[in-house]
Amino acid sequence: MARAVWGTLLRLTLCTGAVCTTAFLYHDYCVIGAGPSGLQIAYFLQQAGRDYVVFERSHAPGSFFTLYPRHRKLISINKQYTGKSNSEFNLRHDWNSLLSHDHRLLFRHYSHDFFPDADTMVRYLEDFASLLKLQVQYNTAIVHVTLDRDQQAWNGHYFILMDQNRQNYKCSSLLVATGTWVPNVVNFPGSEYVEGYETVSINPEDFAGQTVLILGRGNSAFETAENILGVTNFIHMVSRSRVRLSWATHYVGDLRAINNGLLDTYQLKSLDGLLEGDLEDLAIVKDKKGKLHITLRFYLENRNTSAGIDSITLPQDELDNFATRAPYDRVIRCLGWKFDFSIYNRSLRLMPGKGNKKKYPQIKPSYESRGTRGLFVLGTASHSVDFRKSAGGFIHGFRYTTRAVHHLLENRHHSVPWPSTVYPITQLTNSIIKRVNEASGLYQMFSVLADIILLRENATAFEYLEEYPVGVLAELEAQTGRKAPSGLFVIIMEYGRNFSGADKDVFYYNRAVGEAQHAWQSNFLHPVIYYYKCLPTEQEMRLRPPNWSLPRPDAIHHIVEDFLTDWTAPNAHILPLRRFLENCLGTDLRNFFAVQARDAILHLSSSAVSSWLLCCHPGQGARILFPVCLHPSEAAPLLSAGICKNARACGEQETPAPCSRCWPAGGLHWCRPYR
Numbered sequence: 001m002a003r004a005v006w007g008t009l010l011r012l013t014l015c016t017g018a019v020c021t022t023a024f025l026y027h028d029y030c031v032i033g034a035g036p037s038g039l040q041i042a043y044f045l046q047q048a049g050r051d052y053v054v055f056e057r058s059h060a061p062g063s064f065f066t067l068y069p070r071h072r073k074l075i076s077i078n079k080q081y082t083g084k085s086n087s088e089f090n091l092r093h094d095w096n097s098l099l100s101h102d103h104r105l106l107f108r109h110y111s112h113d114f115f116p117d118a119d120t121m122v123r124y125l126e127d128f129a130s131l132l133k134l135q136v137q138y139n140t141a142i143v144h145v146t147l148d149r150d151q152q153a154w155n156g157h158y159f160i161l162m163d164q165n166r167q168n169y170k171c172s173s174l175l176v177a178t179g180t181w182v183p184n185v186v187n188f189p190g191s192e193y194v195e196g197y198e199t200v201s202i203n204p205e206d207f208a209g210q211t212v213l214i215l216g217r218g219n220s221a222f223e224t225a226e227n228i229l230g231v232t233n234f235i236h237m238v239s240r241s242r243v244r245l246s247w248a249t250h251y252v253g254d255l256r257a258i259n260n261g262l263l264d265t266y267q268l269k270s271l272d273g274l275l276e277g278d279l280e281d282l283a284i285v286k287d288k289k290g291k292l293h294i295t296l297r298f299y300l301e302n303r304n305t306s307a308g309i310d311s312i313t314l315p316q317d318e319l320d321n322f323a324t325r326a327p328y329d330r331v332i333r334c335l336g337w338k339f340d341f342s343i344y345n346r347s348l349r350l351m352p353g354k355g356n357k358k359k360y361p362q363i364k365p366s367y368e369s370r371g372t373r374g375l376f377v378l379g380t381a382s383h384s385v386d387f388r389k390s391a392g393g394f395i396h397g398f399r400y401t402t403r404a405v406h407h408l409l410e411n412r413h414h415s416v417p418w419p420s421t422v423y424p425i426t427q428l429t430n431s432i433i434k435r436v437n438e439a440s441g442l443y444q445m446f447s448v449l450a451d452i453i454l455l456r457e458n459a460t461a462f463e464y465l466e467e468y469p470v471g472v473l474a475e476l477e478a479q480t481g482r483k484a485p486s487g488l489f490v491i492i493m494e495y496g497r498n499f500s501g502a503d504k505d506v507f508y509y510n511r512a513v514g515e516a517q518h519a520w521q522s523n524f525l526h527p528v529i530y531y532y533k534c535l536p537t538e539q540e541m542r543l544r545p546p547n548w549s550l551p552r553p554d555a556i557h558h559i560v561e562d563f564l565t566d567w568t569a570p571n572a573h574i575l576p577l578r579r580f581l582e583n584c585l586g587t588d589l590r591n592f593f594a595v596q597a598r599d600a601i602l603h604l605s606s607s608a609v610s611s612w613l614l615c616c617h618p619g620q621g622a623r624i625l626f627p628v629c630l631h632p633s634e635a636a637p638l639l640s641a642g643i644c645k646n647a648r649a650c651g652e653q654e655t656p657a658p659c660s661r662c663w664p665a666g667g668l669h670w671c672r673p674y675r
Contacts (some may be wrong), residue, residue, distance in 0.1 A: 010373045014597050017054050019335055020075070020467070020498075023411070024160065024168045024169060024170035025167070025168070025170065026169075026170045026171065026287070027048060027051050027052055027053045027170075027171050027461035027548045028051040028052065028053065028171065028413075029045055029050060029051065029052035029053075029170070029171060029173050029174075029175060029409075030052070030053060030141050030159065030161055030169060030171035030172065030173075030174050030175070031045075031052060031053065031055065031177055032054075032055050032065075032161075032174070032175070032176050032178055033054070033055070033056065033176070033177035033178040033179065033379075034054050034055075034056035034061035034126070034129065034136045034138075034177075035061065035062055035063075035064055035109045035178075035179055035379060036062070036064075036123075036125065036379065036395050036398075036399070037096060037179070037378040037380070037382075037402050038054050038056070038061075038127055038177035038178075038378070038379070038647065039054070039061055039098060039125060039128050039134060039136075039376055039378025040098050040099065040130075040178060040379075040398075040399050040402045040403075041132040041175055041402050041405070041406060042054050042135065043099070043100055043128075043132055043134065043405060043673055044402070044406035045406070046132065046133075046134060046135070046392050048406070048410060048416075049412075050414075052134050052135060053136075053137055053169075054134065054135060054136040054137065055140045055142050055161070055163070055169075055419060056136055056137065056139075056140065057125070057139070057140065057141035057142075058138065058139070058180050059139055060122070060125075060126055060138065061125040061126055061128070061129045061136060061140050061629050062121060062122050062125035062126070063117075063200065064121050064179060064181055065118045065121045065125070065264045066118075066122055066196075067198070068118070068201075069118060069220065070197060070198070070202050070220075070224070071118050071163040071202055071222070071223055071224075071226075071227050071328070072118045073115055073117065073223070073258070074093045074096070074115055074116050074121060075115060075117055075219060075239035075252075075256045075258060075259070076095035076096050076115075076394065076395060077093065077094075077095050077114055077115065077259075078094065078095070078096055078107055078108065078111055078112075078113060078114055078115070078116050078361075079093035079094060079114065080108055080112060080114075081257050083252050086438055086557060087103075088438045088439060088440055089437070089440070089532075091396075091440035092440045092443045092444065093109065094106065094107055094396070095394065095395060096116065096121065096124070096395055096396070097395075097399075098128055098150060098395070099399050099400075100128070100132060100398055102131060102132065102613055103133075103197060103413075104127075104131065105124075105127065105128055105131065107120075107124060107320075108216050108533055108641055109122045110123065111640060113238075115258060117145050119511070123376070130184070137346055140163050140164075140167075140291050140414060141163060141164045142161050142162070142163055142343060143162060143163060143164055144161070144162045144343055144345065144367060144563070145159060145160070145174070145343055145345060145348060146160050146162070146343050146345035146347055147159065147345070147348060147372070148346040148545055149168070149598065153172055153326035154172040154173065154413055155172065155173070155373040155374030156373065157174075157372075157374070157465075158170050158171065158372075159171050159174040159374070159375070163173075163364055167230075170613060172208055172374065172413075173373045173374045173375075173376070173409065173413070174374065174376070175363075175376050175378055176375065176376070176377045176378065176381065176668050177258070177378040177379045177381075177520060178339070178340060178379075178381060179337075179339075179379050179381055180336075180337040180339050180359060180360070180379040180380050180381055180606065181337050181340065182337055182339070182340045183196055183197070183198055183333075183335070183337055183338075184335035184336050184337060184338050184359065185333065185335070186215070186279045186280060186296060186333075186335065187306070188281075188282055188283055188284075188285070189283035189297055190283050190284025190285060191284070192246070193284050193286055193292055193331060193483045194215065194284070194331045195330060195331065195332050195333065196223060196332075196333050196334060197216075197220050197221075197332065197334040197335075200332050200598070202227060202329075204227055204230070204231045205231070206230050207228040207232050207330070207467055208231045208232075209231070209232075209233060210232055210233060210291075210330060211232065211233045211234055211235075211236075211326060211329050211330075212225075212232050212234075212235045212325070212328060212331075213235075213236050213237075213238065213294070213324070213328045213330070213331045213332070214235060214237045214238075214331075214332050214334055215237075215238060215239065215240055215279055215332065215334065215335060216331045216333065216335045216336070217237060217241055217242075217243055217255075217274075217332065218253075218254075218255065218334065218335075218336055218545070219238035219253075219255060219256060219259050220254055220334040221237060221239075221334035221338060222237075222259035222260055222261075223259050223424075224263060224332060224334055225237065225259075225261075225262045225272075226259050226261050226262065229261055229262060229265065229272070231612070233271070234252075234271035234272050234273070235262060235272045235274060236272070236273050236274075236328075236513070237262065237272075237273070237274050237275065238274075238275040238277050238279070238282075238324075239276065239277075239279070240275070240276065240278050240556075241276075241277065242276065242502060243255055243263070243274060243502075244502045245257075245260070245291040245502075247506065248501065248506050249388070249500055249502055250308055250495055250500045250525075251388050251389070252391055252394055253388070253394070255334065255391060261488075262400065272322040272448035275323055275324065277661060280297075281296060281297055282294060283295050283296060283297045284297065284331060285314075287327070287453075291327035291328065291329065292327060292328045292330070292331055293314055293328075294324040294328070295314050296481065311559050313427045313587075322440065323497075326673050327369070327663050331576055336359070337350070337359070338358075338359035339359060339361055339381050340362075341361070343636050345394065348371060348372045348375060349369070349370075349371025349372055349666065350369055350372065350375065351364075351370070351371060351439060353384050356387070356388075356454075357384045357387055360377075360381055360382075360383055360387070361377055361381060361384070361386035362384070363376075363377045363384060364384060364471075364472070365385055365470075365471020365472050366405075366408060366469060366471070366472045366475075366479065367385065367401060367404075367405050367469075376396065376405050376409075378401070378402050378405060379398045380393045380394075380398070381547075382398060382401060383398075383402075383516035385448065385469075385471065386448045387446070389447060390444075390446055390447055390448045391443060391445060392448060396440075397442050397444050397445050399447070399468055399471065400440070400441035400444065400445050400449055400479070401445065401448070401469070403441075403467070404449065404467060404468065404469055406476050407419065407480070410479055411479060411481045412479075415481070415502075417480060417482055418465050418468065418479075418481060418482055418483030419465070419466070420461050420463045420464060420465045420482060421452075421463070421546075422456075422461055422462070422464075423462055423464060423586070424460070424461050425459055425460055425462060425463065425587065425589070427571055428453070428462060428581055428585075428589060429577060429578045429581060429589055431453075431462075431464055432451075432489075432527075432529065432581075433568065433573070433574060433577070434455075434468070434493055434578065435451055435491065436491065436527040436559065436567050437506070437565075437566065437567055437568060438491075439451070439466070439467070441466070441467040442467065442491070442492070442493050442527075443525070443565075444492060444495055444498055445467070446492070446493035446495070447470075447492060447493070447494055447495075447549045448469065448470065448471070448549070449467040449468065449469060449470070449489055449492075449634060450467070450468055450470045450473075450490045450492040450549075450550075451465065451466050451467065451468070451490070451491040451492075452464075452465040452468050452473075452488060452489070452490055453465075453488060453489040453491070454475065454484045454488050455484075455487045455488060455489075455585075456484040457485070457486050458486075458587075459486065459585045459586075459587055461481060465480060465482060468480065468492065470492060470549050470550055471518075471541075471542065472537050473481065473490070473535070473536055474535065474537055474538045474540070474541045474572050475538075476535060477535065484534070487531070487532060487533045487534060488531075488532050488535065489530065489531050489532075489581075489584075490529070490530040490531075490532070490550060490553075491527060491528075491529050492527070492530070492549060492550070493525055493526065493527055494525070494526065494528045494549070494573050495523065495524065495525055495526075495529070496522055496524070497520070497547055498509075499523035500523070510565065511523055511591060512524065512561060513560055514560065514572075514574075515560065515572075516571070516573070516576045517562075518559050518574045519557075519558040519559060519560035520556075520558045521559065522561035524561040525561070525565070526559055526560065526562070526567075526660065527558075527559040527567060528556065528557070528559070528560060528562040529554050529556070529557045529558075529559070529577070529580065529581075530550050530555075531553055531554050531555040531556070531557075531580075531584045532554055536551045537551070540552075554584075555580070555583070555584050556581040557576070557577065559573050559576070559577060560572055560573065560576075578590075594599075624631070
């Protein structure tokens with residue numbers, strides 16, 4: 001029986017005599033969770049014609065967003081207008097849409113709010129699943145996952161899943177897209193008096209005239225404070241870590257400006273305030289009037305237990321200006337969420353990370369579990385790969401990492417190589433410029449996903465691969481089915497390494513770099529091109545410098561940062577890039593400009609052209625006609641520095657002298673109109 005049909009059968013019980021065995025429902029791919037990442041991988045699997053099923057415990061997709069954020073305002077931006085018509089570029093500023101071929105499924109069709117309502121996200125995900133006819137099995141909670149070892153299986157074992165009705169399923173590859181949804185809880189004496197973010201009232205009137213202590217320092221904590229700021233006596237907020245502002249760290253998971261009203265009231269001394277302290281060292285004592293007092297675990301453990309609550313020493317008994325000496329009416333826990341490890345059998349070796357990554361499972365840079373081959377973690381739970389570095393924990397980031405995982409699976413199990421395009425070497429500069437100015441995946445997953453250019457023999461052509469995980473660069477040939485025999489370029493986006501951070505002043509004077517010769521000092525997000533004569537090895541990847549995404553290259557080039565993120569300036573962006581590529585390849589790429597000029601002319605109607613610009617092409621003695629309707633500043637990105645006023649001054653080979661009627665424009669040299 002075909003797998004696709006077998007996967008749709010109900011549970012079968014085969015009995016022979018007195019012996020009964022259960023036949024598992026089989027699919028090649030099982031996806032746990034129908035949130036954004038689960039639906040995204042389902043879309044790619046469906047487009048590829050694969051046998052898959054998505055299990056969702058709720059009756060509809062996106063169940064997390066039916067509850068969170070509690071105050072219903074998303075912090076993912078929905079920018080309606082960018083001034084551009086390029087759909088890929090516009091995705092850079094659309095943080096909510098998933099990737100698909102259906103233009104109806106762009107989030108801007110669902111909301112015009114810059115920060116949309118969470119209910120809109122729920123409706124969007126429902127439409128995404130239904131309009132694309134994704135194979136989602138609702139009301140199915142997977143409660144246990146284990147391994148069945150079998151050398152005939154793709155990965156040397158099958159995954160066995162059991163749902164709440166004890167129905168069993170079997171698959172060759174398991175894709176975990178459950179996100180992080182288990183509330184983080186810190187246990188300390190008196191923690192039973194603490195209310196959780198997930199259940200606390202969201203009606204401000206319930207807090208009128210009360211004093212509130214909030215445990216936590218992230219967006220959920222500040223979102224809660226923002227909701228009740230105008231009705232409380234005062235709000236105090238305590239956490240072990242300092243406040244990290246997203247505009248200072250360039251990390252979208254840190255405190256966003258939409259939620260930070262309490263910072264104003266704290267710094268302007270309007271009673272509210274922030275405190276630092278380890279929650280595990282605290283204790284809460286409830287007095288006879290129902291007020292909650294903050295003390296230290298040390299005092300509680302050393303009290304006279306027979307003397308009652310009044311015998312407990314409070315910090316203000318020894319320090320009369322103790323910061324939290326005033327009692328509180330309510331204490332609210334807002335400590336975020338963690339991954340649910342409880343359903344996975346020990347045989348899967350799905351282990352939590354270490355330190356500040358302990359809320360995520362341990363995975364490789366390929367998003368595959370470190371303990372079990374064939375188990376991939378997607379979406380928010382995969383954020384350990386780029387935690388506090390990039391956007392992999394959010395829709396506008398993991399929609400691209402999910403696509404990368406799909407490409408890896410297609411190559412591994414179906415011998416479908418990573419998608420690529422082959423171009424003549426004359427198109428090298430143009431291909432890079434186009435991608436850095438349009439690509440959303442490079443832009444959002446900076447320092448994590450990169451475009452790879454594989455050079456053909458004698459550098460006559462190149463193969464272009466988009467958005468490959470740089471953490472597994474050494475495995476590129478095995479992971480993609482593509483070869484890199486003659487060297488490669490890696491195009492990636494980076495911030496300046498010493499620019500951002502919780503302690504940095506990112507608004508300092510002269511923070512931006514404008515000159516191409518100082519491009520390596522660029523602070524804001526900008527393209528960086530690494531050149532390797534051969535593919536880096538595993539050892540080189542392990543020994544790469546701290547905070548480097550890649551090992552030390554044979555050559556490196558920074559394209560200078562641009563205020564408009566528009567890297568098309570002829571002298572500042574294109575010419576330095578072209579010279580870098582020429583130096584690496586030992587070839588002349590200027591023919592690129594002649595090809596572009598020819599194509600531009602052939603696509604124009606002669607009846608619409610009344611006059612032309614006549615220009616010299618260096619090194620070839622050729623003259624190129626351009627329609628005069630192209631202002632020099634508009635035509636410059638096509639020709640870049642291929643036409644120069646003084647060939648020797650700008651380092652080009654000697655060219656025929658320009659005619660006497662030529663005039664300079666935009667750093668280039670143009671002839672007067674020719675009719």
